[in-house]
Amino acid sequence: MDNFSHIMTTTDLSVGYKNGKSVNTLMESLTLRIPKGKFIALLGANGVGKSTLIRTLANLHPILKGEICLKGKNIKEYASKEFAQQLSLVLTDPVQSGNLTVYELVEMGRFPFTNWTGKLMPLDQEKIENAIQLCEISYLKEQKITEISDGQLQKAMIARALAQDGELMLLDEPTVHLDANNRYTILKLLRNLVDETQKSILISTHQVEIALKMADEIWLANCGENMKCGTPNELIKNGDIERAFPYLKKLDL
Amino acid sequence: MVLIILSISLGSVNISIAEIAKILLGSPTENTANYNILFSYRLPKTLTSVFAGAALGFAGLQMQTLFRNPLAGPFVLGISSGASLGVALLVLLGVGINGALAYWGMAIASIVGSLTVLLMVVLVSVRLKDSMSLLLVGLMFGAFTSAIVGVMQYFSTAEDIQNFLFWTFGATGNLSWTELQIFIPIIIIGISLGYWQAKPLNALLMGDYYAQSMGLRIKNVRLFLVISTSILAGIVTAFCGPIAFLGIAVPHISRILFKTSNHFVLIPATLLLGACLLLVCDIIAQVPYSDLILPINAVTSLFGAPVVIWLILRRKNISKTFG
Numbered sequence: 001m002d003n004f005s006h007i008m009t010t011t012d013l014s015v016g017y018k019n020g021k022s023v024n025t026l027m028e029s030l031t032l033r034i035p036k037g038k039f040i041a042l043l044g045a046n047g048v049g050k051s052t053l054i055r056t057l058a059n060l061h062p063i064l065k066g067e068i069c070l071k072g073k074n075i076k077e078y079a080s081k082e083f084a085q086q087l088s089l090v091l092t093d094p095v096q097s098g099n100l101t102v103y104e105l106v107e108m109g110r111f112p113f114t115n116w117t118g119k120l121m122p123l124d125q126e127k128i129e130n131a132i133q134l135c136e137i138s139y140l141k142e143q144k145i146t147e148i149s150d151g152q153l154q155k156a157m158i159a160r161a162l163a164q165d166g167e168l169m170l171l172d173e174p175t176v177h178l179d180a181n182n183r184y185t186i187l188k189l190l191r192n193l194v195d196e197t198q199k200s201i202l203i204s205t206h207q208v209e210i211a212l213k214m215a216d217e218i219w220l221a222n223c224g225e226n227m228k229c230g231t232p233n234e235l236i237k238n239g240d241i242e243r244a245f246p247y248l249k250k251l252d253l
Numbered sequence: 254m255v256l257i258i259l260s261i262s263l264g265s266v267n268i269s270i271a272e273i274a275k276i277l278l279g280s281p282t283e284n285t286a287n288y289n290i291l292f293s294y295r296l297p298k299t300l301t302s303v304f305a306g307a308a309l310g311f312a313g314l315q316m317q318t319l320f321r322n323p324l325a326g327p328f329v330l331g332i333s334s335g336a337s338l339g340v341a342l343l344v345l346l347g348v349g350i351n352g353a354l355a356y357w358g359m360a361i362a363s364i365v366g367s368l369t370v371l372l373m374v375v376l377v378s379v380r381l382k383d384s385m386s387l388l389l390v391g392l393m394f395g396a397f398t399s400a401i402v403g404v405m406q407y408f409s410t411a412e413d414i415q416n417f418l419f420w421t422f423g424a425t426g427n428l429s430w431t432e433l434q435i436f437i438p439i440i441i442i443g444i445s446l447g448y449w450q451a452k453p454l455n456a457l458l459m460g461d462y463y464a465q466s467m468g469l470r471i472k473n474v475r476l477f478l479v480i481s482t483s484i485l486a487g488i489v490t491a492f493c494g495p496i497a498f499l500g501i502a503v504p505h506i507s508r509i510l511f512k513t514s515n516h517f518v519l520i521p522a523t524l525l526l527g528a529c530l531l532l533v534c535d536i537i538a539q540v541p542y543s544d545l546i547l548p549i550n551a552v553t554s555l556f557g558a559p560v561v562i563w564l565i566l567r568r569k570n571i572s573k574t575f576g
Contacts, residue, residue: 060462084468093460099514100458111456112468118452118517164467 007168007200008034008057013066015049015056025064026052030227032219034168037198039191041211043244044221050204051092053221054172057202058089070168084112088164090157090171095145102148102156103141106131109163131162134193151182158189162197169193171203183207187214208245212236220244301428302535303528304440305493308485310503310527314519315447315478317504318454320378324388326501327486330374331395332367333497336490337421338398339366344417345402345409360435364487370394371483375475420494422548428492436492443484444524450477454516496531497550498557503527505561530557 010032016025026049034040044050055061057068059075068075070086078086088109095105109131110124120128132138135155140148145156154174161169174190175183187207191214194201205211211218212232220228220240228240235241242249309327316325316332327333339362377390406414428436453474456464465471489496507522508514531553538552 055462058466060465080465080470081468084466087466089463089466091462091466093462095459095463099508099512104515108456108459108463108467111452114452116449116452118455 005035006033007036008070010068011066014064015053016064034200034202036200038200038216039194040202040217040219041215042204042219043208043211048221048223051172054170054204058170059083081112086166087168088161088166090161090174092172092176100145102143102145105145105156106159106163109160127165128163131159135159150177154186167199169199169201173204175205175207184210297428297430297433300433302531304437305489306527306531307524308440308489309496309499310523311444311447312482312485313500314504314523315482318457319478320387322388328497328500330391331370332486333490333495334395334398335370336363336367336487337495338402339363341402341405341417345405345413360488360491363491364484367487368483371479375479422494422550439488443481447481448520450474451516451520458514496553498553499527499530502557502561
């Protein structure tokens with residue numbers, strides 16, 4: 001397989017939960033590709049398994065069936081540090097450490113690169129500064145994370161993931177809890193990051209309209225159906241989007 | 254430093270500071286009684302307080318970060334009760350606390366006791382994602398072990414019970430130099446083991462998922478922290494009895510004073526503050542210029558609890574500064 005154009009591939013992947021003997025499969029036979037330097041939006045209703053898929057791809061959740069390869073290598077064969085250097089995450093779990101400053105938060109991104117004392121080398125500092133600049137949060141650097149708004153915090157979390165400098169970033173609902181303007185700003189920021197850094201970004205989101213405008217590729221998850229992948233135009237043309245999100249038509253904006 | 258000097262110089266026999274300086278600097282002194290009091294009683298006592306305080310504070314910090322719970326501490330999670338159970342088994346079942354071997358026996362019994370409880374708490378914590386239930390489970394473990402101790406007391410001789418009761422009052426003054434030779438190195442091992450985990454502790458502030466996504470092998474870290482905490486809490490409980498309150502309070506005071514959650518700052522801070530606080534409590538417990546000695550456990554709670562309440566009230570919401 002060409003490892004160079006695809007950062008991550010899955011073969012016949014099933015995700016879901018296993019509790020003792022009962023297995024609850026949320027998605028199955030997924031054969032997905034994340035190309036290099038692309039912005040992918042994962043759309044789907046609540047409870048369809050978007051977060052579970054993202055956690056599974058990030059090796060935080062056990063795989064039910066099939067396999068996931070990162071840069072051509074099975075993710076189970078990665079050492080945890082090596083894996084973290086390739087892939088970074090933004091999740092919906094709140095971070096509750098009031099004493100952390102924004103800078104310290106972004107600094108955490110360098111965790112897989114520093115030694116046990118956590119000392120930052122000039123390269124690390126450069127990456128941190130760079131991430132802060134790209135996310136336009138320089139003015140927040142010394143603020144505590146409880147003193148900033150949700151939108152600012154989300155930017156800081158993205159900056160942290162960026163400082164981790166993996167070629168792939170996974171974001172689980174980065175726009176949740178944000179107001180309309182901030183939702184747009186965050187997605188626009190991610191779009192720019194893809195263009196400027198050539199990283200690949202996969203997000204799950206409910207912002208259908210913005211995602212259709214900005215993403216290079218849409219993954220459309222529907223209960224009991226196979227995942228539909230394609231460019232926004234393809235999915236709009238063949239009516240998949242309209243079938244999945246009938247409200248768009250009704251609002252008729 | 255000031256506290257160390259104070260702690261050495263205050264006691265039922267009044268020794269002048271000049272005299273102490275002379276003795277410590279090794280110049281010959283005409284008063285051998287003072288020399289003996291200083292070397293065989295006060296110096297070991299001061300050293301014990303310093304190390305025990307540092308150990309308890311640090312153990313509390315590790316627990317609070319590991320469980321991401323501001324109420325966690327060696328006591329609340331039942332670790333100290335586990336240590337009590339270990340010691341109770343030893344004392345009340347008639348092995349007694351005599352001879353040099355018994356010191357090792359007590360140290361090992363209490364470490365095994367605290368380790369057992371803590372491992373159970375960690376096992377439960379893997380199944381429960383919610384830290385409130387974890388706290389409740391810890392309290393239940395504590396109640397459970399106390400109950401076993403209670404049952405054992407019922408069937409023990411009066412003399413054994415008395416020994417055990419004195420142990421539960423807590424004391425920093427019962428350690429001889431030979432015991433300190435066990436006490437101090439083990440605490441240093443526990444502290445180094447924990448300090449080595451400073452960077453993972455910082456990552457844990459973000460939560461388990463984030464910590465893992467940053468390349469942290471969470472199971473290993475949990476294990477190291479559990480071992481370090483049980484060594485620290487276990488050894489202190491073994492030699493000084495269950496000393497309440499320090500483990501919870503010291504990390505909070507450090508966070509409030511230093512306004513940071515960076516463990517590379519917090520660890521030295523808790524070590525230092527823990528040592529200072531226990532020294533202060535110890536000085537109060539001796540009731541300077543009198544023959545009275547109060548149980549240290551009573552003093553730490555008596556003077557400590559109001560301090561913590563005051564700090565929390567001033568801060569309004571401790572969970573925000575926590576972490």
